[in-house]
Amino acid sequence: SQTIHQWPATLVQPVGSPLSLECTVEGTSNPNLYWYRQAAGRGLQLLFYSVGIGQISSEVPQNLSASRPQDRQFILSSKKLLLSDSGFYLCAWGYTEAFFGQGTRLTVV
Amino acid sequence: TQLLEQSPQFLSIQEGENLTVYCNSSSVFSSLQWYRQEPGEGPVLLVTVVTGGEVKKLKRLTFQFGDARKDSSLHITAAQPGDTGLYLCAGAVGNQFYFGTGTSLTVIP
Numbered sequence: 122s123q124t125i126h127q128w129p130a131t132l133v134q135p136v137g138s139p140l141s142l143e144c145t146v147e148g149t150s151n152p153n154l155y156w157y158r159q160a161a162g163r164g165l166q167l168l169f170y171s172v173g174i175g176q177i178s179s180e181v182p183q184n185l186s187a188s189r190p191q192d193r194q195f196i197l198s199s200k201k202l203l204l205s206d207s208g209f210y211l212c213a214w215g216y217t218e219a220f221f222g223q224g225t226r227l228t229v230v
Numbered sequence: 231t232q233l234l235e236q237s238p239q240f241l242s243i244q245e246g247e248n249l250t251v252y253c254n255s256s257s258v259f260s261s262l263q264w265y266r267q268e269p270g271e272g273p274v275l276l277v278t279v280v281t282g283g284e285v286k287k288l289k290r291l292t293f294q295f296g297d298a299r300k301d302s303s304l305h306i307t308a309a310q311p312g313d314t315g316l317y318l319c320a321g322a323v324g325n326q327f328y329f330g331t332g333t334s335l336t337v338i339p
Contacts, residue, residue, distance in 0.1 A: 163332050211272050218261075224272050
């Protein structure tokens with residue numbers, strides 16, 4: 122069966138510091154991979170998606186970037202965090218349906 | 231960016247009552263999913279509907295996809311406290327999943 126791992130679960134970072142969130146998928150090959158951000162109690166905003174190694178599509182221009190160095194690894198990064206980057210970040214994999222990791226609560230202080 | 235509006239945004243009902251959540255868009259989707267999310271966790275897939283007019287039942291939950299594949303509804307019969315959570319619809323367009331604005335349901339014992 123397929124599993125998705127996302128870490129860390131929580132993160133507190135100062136403004137201006139870098140960010141790296143990692144997501145890995147097991148049990149499937151060449152999955153579509155996604156990064157979403159969610160405001161409290163609200164819907165999910167699609168940030169990036171990838172259909173293959175090195176292929177990244179950005180939905181919303183912002184202070185974040187994504188990379189896919191391996192088939193089942195998806196990384197969300199920032200060089201300098203802003204206060205507005207705080208939120209709940211979710212990684213997902215899927216083809217016709219999306220399956221999510223446990224999420225990362227990021228607080229920028 | 232595809233926009234899916236969910237209504238109501240918040241819903242608080244007594245155990246045993248029935249409820250309906252709506253998901254509306256001006257866009258056509260190849261499929262539509264419903265998810266439930268607990269606080270601090272990733273959304274969990276409940277159902278996928280693909281064909282216009284399709285109705286699917288999952289125990290006390292009934293899902294319907296609109297004839298034009300632009301909207302959907304989720305009906306819960308005899309709600310229970312375990313149904314409490316954030317309900318999200320998501321429409322699939324190509325490789326992307328666009329999520330609705332969310333409906334926060336609280337079922338009071």
